[in-house]
Amino acid sequence: MIDVLEKTFSATPPTMFDALEPQPADALLALIGLHRADPRPDKIDVGVGVYRDAAGATPVFGAVKAAEALLVRDQPTKAYLGAEGDARFTELLSKIVLGPVLARSDRLTGVQTPGGTGALRLGAELLARAGMTGRVWIGAPTWPNHAPIFAAARLTVASHPYYDAANSHLDFDGMVEALRSAARGDVVLLHGCCHNPTGTGFSIEQWAVLAQLFAERGIVPFIDLAYQGLGDGLEQDAAGMRLMLDAVPQALIAYSCDKNFGLYRERVGALWVQAAATAIVSTIRDNLLVLARSLWSMPPDHGAAVVRLILEDPGLSDLWRAELDEMRTRIGQLRSALAAAHPRLGPIAGQRGLFAMLPIDRNAVDAMRERDGIYMAGSGRINIAGLKTDTIIPFVESLTPFLG
Numbered sequence: 001m002i003d004v005l006e007k008t009f010s011a012t013p014p015t016m017f018d019a020l021e022p023q024p025a026d027a028l029l030a031l032i033g034l035h036r037a038d039p040r041p042d043k044i045d046v047g048v049g050v051y052r053d054a055a056g057a058t059p060v061f062g063a064v065k066a067a068e069a070l071l072v073r074d075q076p077t078k079a080y081l082g083a084e085g086d087a088r089f090t091e092l093l094s095k096i097v098l099g100p101v102l103a104r105s106d107r108l109t110g111v112q113t114p115g116g117t118g119a120l121r122l123g124a125e126l127l128a129r130a131g132m133t134g135r136v137w138i139g140a141p142t143w144p145n146h147a148p149i150f151a152a153a154r155l156t157v158a159s160h161p162y163y164d165a166a167n168s169h170l171d172f173d174g175m176v177e178a179l180r181s182a183a184r185g186d187v188v189l190l191h192g193c194c195h196n197p198t199g200t201g202f203s204i205e206q207w208a209v210l211a212q213l214f215a216e217r218g219i220v221p222f223i224d225l226a227y228q229g230l231g232d233g234l235e236q237d238a239a240g241m242r243l244m245l246d247a248v249p250q251a252l253i254a255y256s257c258d259k260n261f262g263l264y265r266e267r268v269g270a271l272w273v274q275a276a277a278t279a280i281v282s283t284i285r286d287n288l289l290v291l292a293r294s295l296w297s298m299p300p301d302h303g304a305a306v307v308r309l310i311l312e313d314p315g316l317s318d319l320w321r322a323e324l325d326e327m328r329t330r331i332g333q334l335r336s337a338l339a340a341a342h343p344r345l346g347p348i349a350g351q352r353g354l355f356a357m358l359p360i361d362r363n364a365v366d367a368m369r370e371r372d373g374i375y376m377a378g379s380g381r382i383n384i385a386g387l388k389t390d391t392i393i394p395f396v397e398s399l400t401p402f403l404g
């Protein structure tokens, strides 16, 4: 018997996992490791995509700490919630995201999800389950996880121009031109504000052009709103999305609270679906819940309960808004300072959110890291909030030789 077992385990017959291919390590995680190991005291981390304050920390919001204290004191149970998560969280959040009018729309239904990523995946799965055969259009460049999420839901992804890297501005004409070949029922993924990685977004007039194009051609927008409040303000950052929702019959919105409440690891988000008619809304919702049950059963509660408590309490809401304003102001000041430091960086002042793309190549990114201890993504994407007033000058000095 022992002989037989030894034979079974010592030979190398095909196994279940032989077809799996090795996967590259996550580039940003590797960058964190390199940065950590760098002993230079003046090293600069503009790689990782989280907000940092003037001291370089990513602190827990005061409003979050206060809500957590309430939760510890008052939470009566940790019994299961359903697949929809915390319904009161979604209801309160919908007023911030959709505004008072759309929040009451009976053509919209929303559920809590594990972060914006969960919302994107749930929306993608819903499209697949609905039998979508068209294309999901994604701008180039975009957040690197977008295409894999839609591909994982077995949808066909297509790319359209978005950013003119040579001139550091939005290629709106190129985008519209490409989308003229989109078919009825195709989906276009749009960043609601604070585009990751370029910081470039649409003016309200450009949102109106897109809304008209989508309405005319039967294109369905899937809006990813992951940074509301970090651009121009909570209302302003949602204005384009709301305009779009008014103009088209059907839409999806993936939302993340992970940046604007600083709850990253708690995984707080929501998905809303707008239907063409109220009659189909409950069927859409039922399908979302069935999908959620097989994806994650139910979303994690803690972060959503914290957001609910903040939004329920006027004092905590004011504190949260003030903390968010402070973040936005700091990002804006750093953007202005960076733009003023070199003419080629001028466009950064007009961009919004945490990110910008430097007009440099991979060799320059490597050289800045090796020579000056400046850590950024290989694409040249920087997290503006990784800078400080006193690191802007050394940062721009290191960068200048590579700017044309």
Ligand SMILES: Cc1ncc(COP(=O)(O)O)c(C=O)c1O
Pocket: 049, 114, 115, 116, 117, 118, 143, 191, 196, 224, 226, 255, 256, 257, 258, 264, 267, 268, 269
């Ligand atoms: C554009 C964009 N969408 C969605 C997400 C996902 O957010 P979450 O961390 O809530 O899953 C991110 C995160 O970086 C993002 O940049």
